[in-house]
Amino acid sequence: MTLSRRGFLGALGISALGVSSFGGALLPAGQTAQLLRSRARLPEPFTVPLTIPPPARQIATDHYEIVQRAESLEILPGLRTPVLTYDGHFPGPTVVSRRGRAITVTHRNELDVPTVVHLHGGHTPAESDGFPTDLLMPVSGAHQGHAMHGGGIIAHGTRDYVYPCDQPAATLWYHDHRMDFTGPQVYRGLAGFHLVHDDEEDALPLPKGERDLPLMITDRAFAEDGSLLYPSRGPEVPGVTEEYMEGVLGDVILVNGRPWPVLEVDAARYRLRLLNASNARRYRLTGLPFTQIGSDGGLLEHPVSLNEVLIAPGERVDVVADFSGLAAGTEVIVHNGLGSGTTAQVMKFRVTRRVQDDSRVPDVLTRFERLDPAKAVRTRDWRFGRGKHGGGDNHGWLVNDRPFDPYRADATVRLGEVEIWRFSTDLHHPVHVHLNPFQVVSSSRSEPPVGWKDTVNLGPAEHVEVAVRFTDHAGRFLVHCHNLEHEDMAMMASYDTV
Ligand code: C2O
Ligand code: CU
Ligand code: CU
Numbered sequence: 001m002t003l004s005r006r007g008f009l010g011a012l013g014i015s016a017l018g019v020s021s022f023g024g025a026l027l028p029a030g031q032t033a034q035l036l037r038s039r040a041r042l043p044e045p046f047t048v049p050l051t052i053p054p055p056a057r058q059i060a061t062d063h064y065e066i067v068q069r070a071e072s073l074e075i076l077p078g079l080r081t082p083v084l085t086y087d088g089h090f091p092g093p094t095v096v097s098r099r100g101r102a103i104t105v106t107h108r109n110e111l112d113v114p115t116v117v118h119l120h121g122g123h124t125p126a127e128s129d130g131f132p133t134d135l136l137m138p139v140s141g142a143h144q145g146h147a148m149h150g151g152g153i154i155a156h157g158t159r160d161y162v163y164p165c166d167q168p169a170a171t172l173w174y175h176d177h178r179m180d181f182t183g184p185q186v187y188r189g190l191a192g193f194h195l196v197h198d199d200e201e202d203a204l205p206l207p208k209g210e211r212d213l214p215l216m217i218t219d220r221a222f223a224e225d226g227s228l229l230y231p232s233r234g235p236e237v238p239g240v241t242e243e244y245m246e247g248v249l250g251d252v253i254l255v256n257g258r259p260w261p262v263l264e265v266d267a268a269r270y271r272l273r274l275l276n277a278s279n280a281r282r283y284r285l286t287g288l289p290f291t292q293i294g295s296d297g298g299l300l301e302h303p304v305s306l307n308e309v310l311i312a313p314g315e316r317v318d319v320v321a322d323f324s325g326l327a328a329g330t331e332v333i334v335h336n337g338l339g340s341g342t343t344a345q346v347m348k349f350r351v352t353r354r355v356q357d358d359s360r361v362p363d364v365l366t367r368f369e370r371l372d373p374a375k376a377v378r379t380r381d382w383r384f385g386r387g388k389h390g391g392g393d394n395h396g397w398l399v400n401d402r403p404f405d406p407y408r409a410d411a412t413v414r415l416g417e418v419e420i421w422r423f424s425t426d427l428h429h430p431v432h433v434h435l436n437p438f439q440v441v442s443s444s445r446s447e448p449p450v451g452w453k454d455t456v457n458l459g460p461a462e463h464v465e466v467a468v469r470f471t472d473h474a475g476r477f478l479v480h481c482h483n484l485e486h487e488d489m490a491m492m493a494s495y496d497t498v
Contacts, residue, residue, distance in 0.1 A: 030338040032428035032460070032483065033247030033280040036229055040222035042252060043077050045260035046333075046348040052213060053193060053256060056093040062103045064095060068136075068190070069110040075257060079226025083189035084111055084176075090257045091216045091277075092174070092192025097165045099198035105174075108158045109136045113236075114143050115185065117159075118177035119194055120314065121296055121437070121454050123167040126475025127153065129434060130161070132179035132492070133406045150179055150406045163194075166472070168298035168366070168452075169201035171214065171273040171316045179406065180238030183248070183279050183484035187230050191216065191277045200366060201299060207271040207320060207359040214273045216257075217311075219250035219281045219343065238390070239489045245395060246427070247280025247485045253336070255347045262348045268357035269322050276311040279484040282428070282457065284337035285309040285346060291361050294318030297437030297452025301368035303361045304450065308337060312430035312457035314482035320361050326351045368451075371467035373441045376420045379465075380411060382493065384458070384481055385426040389490045396490050397481060403490030404480075411495040413470055421479075423456065424463040429486065431456050431464075434477040435497065438468035455482055470497045 056064040066087045072080040073090060086092025097103045109115050114137050118130030127134075133152025136159045137143060176182055176190035193214045206212075221229040231244040240248060255261050271293070276283060285308060292304045296316050309317050323332070334346040382399055389396020389403040396403055400410065413419060420441065423431045437452035443464045449456060456464055470477075480492035 030282050033249045034244050035249045036221040038222040038251050039224045046262040048258045048261050050261035050263040053091045053094045056095040065106045067108045081226045085189050086192050090189040095194040100166050102164045105161045109138050112142045116177040119174045121172035125473045128161040130177045169198040170196050170298040180488050183488045205360050207269045212271040216275045216277045218254045218278045220252050221250040247483045249281050251342045253346050264352045265349050266355040267351050268324050269320050269359045272319050274317045276313050278313050282312045286337050287334045288321045290319040292319050295451030296454040299366040300451040314432050314455035323351050371439050373467050376418045379420040381422050383424050384429040397486040399493040404492035409496040410493040413497050415497050418469045422465045425458045427460050429458050430482040432482040433479045436470045438466035441465050441467050
């Protein structure tokens with residue numbers, strides 16, 4: 001009952017207005033999701049130092065190896081949290097590559113569940129894109145039964161993912177994409193950064209090196225013993241319990257896997273590569289004057305000054321934060337305008353010393369190719385809404401009224417053609433497209449996002465039109481909601497490029 005009322009309110013856009021109480025149910029502001037509360041002792045905010053994920057392990061030229069294995073990490077001070085990791089780390093190690101220089105990442109699955117690796121934002125051939133049924137089975141041989149499921153290309157123990165990286169410099173990320181289980185597997189730790197650099201970006205006077213920081217923002221909830229809480233319907237049962245099917249929100253904000261961390265910075269400019277890797281939570285980040293320089297697909301044409309950054313699951317916003325005018329000792333707190341209580345703050349920067357800083361943000365960042373909507377060969381509709389799936393009456397999330405079917409292509413697109421894709425929603429859905437980024441050409445929102453996007457934030461009863469052009473790789477790819485609970489409960493569709 002509560003759920004349908006919540007859905008109804010959401011459809012009216014009421015949940016976007018702020019925290020409101022209706023029939024006893026508390027609606028989290030700007031979210032389509034439910035809060036899961038920690039039972040563990042939580043640290044005081046801004047007491048745990050921020051860390052930066054280590055670089056990926058290189059085993060040969062342009063060849064990296066990542067072992068997926070279970071670990072127990074100290075995330076909350078004094079407690080151990082069992083997690084699924086890429087190479088023992090959460091976030092996983094950062095892969096750094098250069099435009100036009102193909103790399104191979106060999107993944108070895110030492111976990112006890114099948115996995116799938118997807119490079120989000122990567123311009124990647126289908127066989128390495130991580131289609132949800134292209135499973136990498138555990139080395140141990142566990143779960144062989146699943147290999148029958150979905151008709152994917154199954155690998156046993158190890159799999160080579162080949163990334164051409166033939167794309168502009170950008171902040172990408174890799175994460176698990178296993179059909180029906182992406183939510184729990186990403187939540188338990190399977191996510192990392194992949195940064196693409198190029199000569200054009202290197203030539204710009206932007207902050208670099210120690211002052212170029214990837215920041216992965218996630219929310220989690222912890223049990224008393226430090227283990228992660230997640231409302232699965234059962235081990236190896238897809239989806240979450242009824243109460244959480246709109247999405248899972250945690251009450252602890254982690255940046256690079258640290259709860260409300262603090263970072264000491266010079267009085268200088270920093271490039272912050274903000275990634276929202278949360279399952280369902282949106283953030284409105286405030287507290288810093290941000291200059292946005294990049295979006296999902298790379299640099300913007302011109303920098304944009306922002307007082308706040310709205311970021312939905314899957315999105316990246318590259319900003320330059322300017323601490324150069326601040327006195328040593330100044331503390332800057334990044335708040336979350338869409339949170340309340342423990343989730344209203346994210347992290348803190350503490351300025352330690354004055355330094356020489358030659359970086360700046362130039363007026364022109366890149367030569368930007370605008371896709372011309374007038375050249376589009378057709379418009380396709382993709383409607384994201386709740387519906388019947390998997391037993392429960394309303395226990396599913398659908399695209400164009402259909403649940404995901406890995407055997408079915410929902411569209412066929414010719415490589416090289418520009419199309420208009422029209423996304424529309426009932427509630428909040430961050431819509432993500434694989435293979436090529438797109439440009440927003442019209443939107444029911446007053447300030448549509450700029451630049452090359454691969455994920456677009458839609459609120460309740462909104463619509464967005466994007467221009468998209470797929471290139472180079474023929475095969476089957478995905479368009480889906482990046483609320484991972486929605487994704488696992490069938491809110492995906494696929495298209496073939498020919
Ligand atoms: Cu970030 Cu299809 O996923
Ligand atoms: Cu993706
Ligand atoms: Cu959704």
